[in-house]
Amino acid sequence: MSRKPRLILSRQALAANYQRLSSFSGQAECAASIKANAYGVGIDFVAPVLWEAGCRTFFVAYLEEALALKSLLPDAIIYVFHGFKASEITTARASAIRPVLNTLEEIRLPGIAELRPAVHVDTGMRRLGIPQYQHDRLLEEISTCQPSLLMSHLASADEPLRPDSEQQRHVFESVRSSLGVLCPPSSLTNTAGILLGDPYHYDLVRPGIGLYGGSPDPNDPKGFEAVVTWQAQVIELQQVRQGETVGYGGSYVAQHDLRLATIGVGYADGYLRALGGQGEVLVEGQRCPIVGRVSMDLITVDVSSLASVNEGTWVEIMGTGISVDTVAAKANTIGYECLTRLGARMERMNV
Ligand SMILES: *Cc1c(COP(=O)(O)O)cnc(C)c1O
Numbered sequence: 001m002s003r004k005p006r007l008i009l010s011r012q013a014l015a016a017n018y019q020r021l022s023s024f025s026g027q028a029e030c031a032a033s034i035k036a037n038a039y040g041v042g043i044d045f046v047a048p049v050l051w052e053a054g055c056r057t058f059f060v061a062y063l064e065e066a067l068a069l070k071s072l073l074p075d076a077i078i079y080v081f082h083g084f085k086a087s088e089i090t091t092a093r094a095s096a097i098r099p100v101l102n103t104l105e106e107i108r109l110p111g112i113a114e115l116r117p118a119v120h121v122d123t124g125m126r127r128l129g130i131p132q133y134q135h136d137r138l139l140e141e142i143s144t145c146q147p148s149l150l151m152s153h154l155a156s157a158d159e160p161l162r163p164d165s166e167q168q169r170h171v172f173e174s175v176r177s178s179l180g181v182l183c184p185p186s187s188l189t190n191t192a193g194i195l196l197g198d199p200y201h202y203d204l205v206r207p208g209i210g211l212y213g214g215s216p217d218p219n220d221p222k223g224f225e226a227v228v229t230w231q232a233q234v235i236e237l238q239q240v241r242q243g244e245t246v247g248y249g250g251s252y253v254a255q256h257d258l259r260l261a262t263i264g265v266g267y268a269d270g271y272l273r274a275l276g277g278q279g280e281v282l283v284e285g286q287r288c289p290i291v292g293r294v295s296m297d298l299i300t301v302d303v304s305s306l307a308s309v310n311e312g313t314w315v316e317i318m319g320t321g322i323s324v325d326t327v328a329a330k331a332n333t334i335g336y337e338c339l340t341r342l343g344a345r346m347e348r349m350n351v
Contacts, residue, residue, distance in 0.1 A: 005232035005265040005317070006347040009045050013213060013225035015053040020223060021207045022054070024194050028201040031057035033190065033208035035065060035081065040270075040340040041212050041228055045350055047072045050211070059100075059206050063088055066097045079118050079149070081128070089115070098148065102128045104137055107145045118149035119184075123171035124164065125155040132171060139178050147184045149204065150176065157192035157200075158216035165196055192216035214335035218325035228339065229319030230346075232265035234283075234311055235298070246300050247292025252277065254291075258304040261288075263315055266297040270341035271317065274331040275299075282316035283309055 022030035032055050038046035047058070047069055057077040060066050066078045077098065084092070084099035084106050092099060092115055100118040101107050107119065107130075119142060122129035129152060130138050152172050156164040169188065176183045185203035191210035193200050213228065215221040238260045246252040246260065261283065267273045276293040281301055288301045303309050318327045324335040331338070 002233045002235045002264050002312070004345060004347050005230065005269050006349060007342065008229040008231065008319075009041065009348060009350050010225070010227055010229070011045075011049045011350060013227045014041075014046065014049045014211060017211045017213060017224050017227065018050055018053040018055060021191065021194060021205070021210050024222075025201050025205045026198055029057060029204045030055065031059060031187075031204050031206045032211055033059045033206050034069070035059065035061040035208075036340050037065075039208060039212050039336065040342040042348060043069060044072065045348070046211075047076075051076065057204065057206075063091065063097065067091070067095060070095050070097065081120075083128070084109070084112075084117075086110075100151065101145060101147075102130065104130060104134060104141065107138070107141055109145075113144065113146040116148040117145055118151050118187075119145065119147040121150065121152050121172070121175050123152040123168040123175075125153050125168070127153070127155075129153070135175055135178075139175075142179070143182060149187055150179070150184050151187040151206075154189060154193045154200075157190060157196060160196060165193070165200070169200060195222065209336055209339075212324075212339055214324050214328075214339065218323070218329060218335075221323070221325070226318075226320045226323060228324070228342070230265075230317040230342070231314045231319075232263050232269075232281075232317055234261045234309060234313045234315060235264045236262045237303075237309065237311060238262070245292075247276075248295065249293060252292035252300075258291075258302050259306075259309075260291070261301045261303045261309055261313075261315075263299050263301055263317075264297065265299060265317055266295045268296045269343035269346055270338070271299065272331040272333065272338065272341065274333070275327070278330045279327065280322060280330070282319075282321040283313065285321070287322070 059079045061081050066080050079098045081100050083102040102120050120129035122131045187204040189200045189205050191207040213226040240254045240258050273294045279290040280287045328335045328338045
């Protein structure tokens with residue numbers, strides 16, 4: 001009987017990526033963005049490894065994620081990106097979880113100063129944070145919430161040739177200089193922003209994707225190592241004759257006789273359906289193309305070029321041989337989506 005697809009998670013690669021991002025960031029503290037179950041990699045695996053590597057500050061999206069993290073790392077400093085409601089103050093206070101305040105209303109919440117919040121100023125992303133037309137009001141009121149961190153977020157850090165990041169940094173600078181001596185420690189960058197260099201680092205950086213082995217520029221991966229190696233087993237081998245079709249809808253027509261391996265992974269595991277006829281997997285060290293559509297639990301791969309492949313052979317779907325960014329490009333998406341879609345059914349092995 002065949003086994004479920006599996007994820008082999010490398011502690012060494014995760015710790016090395018953290019050290020690398022930290023060394024790219026100069027004097028700034030290197031925090032970690034671990035929202036969405038650590039980008040799908042798994043918070044239970046990721047949090048203790050990062051702590052051991054020296055990471056002390058973490059960012060999540062929701063209070064529930066913060067509470068889960070707190071139970072893994074009781075001494076961690078944890079910020080919650082998605083703002084805060086008055087009803088959550090008691091819970092946050094009891095667990096020493098710090099909100100990121102995104103609106104003037106949140107800054108005015110009674111008792112908020114006790115939580116040592118961060119304040120998010122929008123500098124041009126226009127998604128979260130106090131918008132620029134309210135910065136004057138913010139400057140008048142910010143001291144009431146006694147922020148532990150001033151933050152903003154770059155919209156186009158992964159496109160260093162555009163002027164956008166520099167414009168955002170200037171807006172951030174003007175808020176900082178208006179605050180003068182009252183300015184709290186500051187944080188502007190994600191992974192891509194770290195690579196923009198020293199003026200962007202401030203006091204704390206908060207990378208996500210680089211920790212997990214993705215890169216802002218797939219053509220220049222900066223040495224980030226694959227944390228996730230995704231493998232699946234060959235379940236059946238078939239001979240297909242020229243002119244025969246493969247899979248749902250008969251969308252693939254064999255141009256010549258071929259040997260076909262059916263592999264136990266599909267879109268239910270997060271193997272994106274867009275990879276049908278586009279993706280490749282690594283069989284016995286060799287890249288082999290997906291033919292036909294991706295099914296819920298299966299893909300079909302042309303292994304004609306291989307001398308030997310057997311039922312039960314483990315195949316690399318994504319990992320050191322085929323990077324998350326390569327898979328993403330073939331699916332016309334980004335590495336973030338490939339990671340966060342990794343399915344719950346798979347076996348996970350920490351090495
Ligand atoms: C997710 C996130 C990050 C991390 O971004 P990466 O591109 O994964 O490094 C940093 N800051 C904010 C506000 C985020 O939402």
